[in-house]
Amino acid sequence: ISVSAFLLNRSSDLLVDSSYFIAHGTGSLDGYTYLNSKESLLNALDNGYQYIEVDLGYTSDSAVVCVHEWKRFNKMTIEGISENDSDQYSRIPSLEEFKQRKIYGKYSPMTLDEVVQIWKERPFKLVLDKFDITEDLNKFFPKEKRGEIMVEAYTEEGFEELKAAGYIPMVSTEGLNLMDCISFIWSHLFSGRGYWVVVEQRESSMRGLRLLKKLFGLKYAMYTVNSPWFYRECLGSDVELVYTDNWDLKRQINTFQDNDTY
Numbered sequence: 501i502s503v504s505a506f507l508l509n510r511s512s513d514l515l516v517d518s519s520y521f522i523a524h525g526t527g528s529l530d531g532y533t534y535l536n537s538k539e540s541l542l543n544a545l546d547n548g549y550q551y552i553e554v555d556l557g558y559t560s561d562s563a564v565v566c567v568h569e570w571k572r573f574n575k576m577t578i579e580g581i582s583e584n585d586s587d588q589y590s591r592i593p594s595l596e597e598f599k600q601r602k603i604y605g606k607y608s609p610m611t612l613d614e615v616v617q618i619w620k621e622r623p624f625k626l627v628l629d630k631f632d633i634t635e636d637l638n639k640f641f642p643k644e645k646r647g648e649i650m651v652e653a654y655t656e657e658g659f660e661e662l663k664a665a666g667y668i669p670m671v672s673t674e675g676l677n678l679m680d681c682i683s684f685i686w687s688h689l690f691s692g693r694g695y696w697v698v699v700e701q702r703e704s705s706m707r708g709l710r711l712l713k714k715l716f717g718l719k720y721a722m723y724t725v726n727s728p729w730f731y732r733e734c735l736g737s738d739v740e741l742v743y744t745d746n747w748d749l750k751r752q753i754n755t756f757q758d759n760d761t762y
């Protein structure tokens with residue numbers, strides 16, 4: 501087999517290899533993103549995803565539910581709401597109200613309890629975001645199962661607590677520039693190799709990320725990537741996982757648009 505044929509086959513295999521893709525916010529459905537809904541989670545499983553990310557937050561009465569941010573949730577679940585209606589737009593609902601809402605009038609919001617039930621019935625690799633409160637996560641996951649769960653950590657304290665509790669912590673670099681990232685890694689991760697770091701997709705930072713990978717043996721999960729070109733060029737070498745909104749593993753297409761740019 502020629503080198504070019506080998507590389508072509510490898511690229512094609514990457515596009516259907518579910519070990520590289522995370523369904524972002526439970527994945528897209530019917531052109532919608534950030535749903536964190538029961539329907540989109542089940543759709544991602546049916547599409548072959550191994551990794552599914554769920555965003556978490558608290559209701560006004562401290563229940564842990566699936567939500568990316570409350571302003572976005574309110575906009576998706578209250579018809580005709582305006583950003584000018586600041587009280588309604590920003591208000592955090594109670595658990596009872598949360599359960600009564602419908603996302604875009606048809607999708608079902610989920611509590612973390614409901615996610616865990618699906619996870620038990622149809623096992624997948626659970627990735628948790630926007631929430632690194634170890635004490636509360638421990639109420640949902642027994643110690644023997646925590647090593648299967650990846651959790652984005654937004655603080656040094658959160659990272660250390662998640663690690664001690666048995667989860668797979670992922671250092672989130674959201675809001676950090678490259679030098680901040682280097683400083684954080686040097687201070688807290690140099691003692692161990694193979695740690696996960698969550699980074700934003702930015703072409704300008706790829707060279708720096710490659711250097712950090714080489715120096716520290718890091719593993720990268722990159723958000724949000726909807727580009728087949730990037731998958732072919734970088735998966736398995738520069739980046740171990742990508743968060744994607746709309747990659748159809750079975751059909752090898754972007755379900756929003758055939759976006760073949762970086």
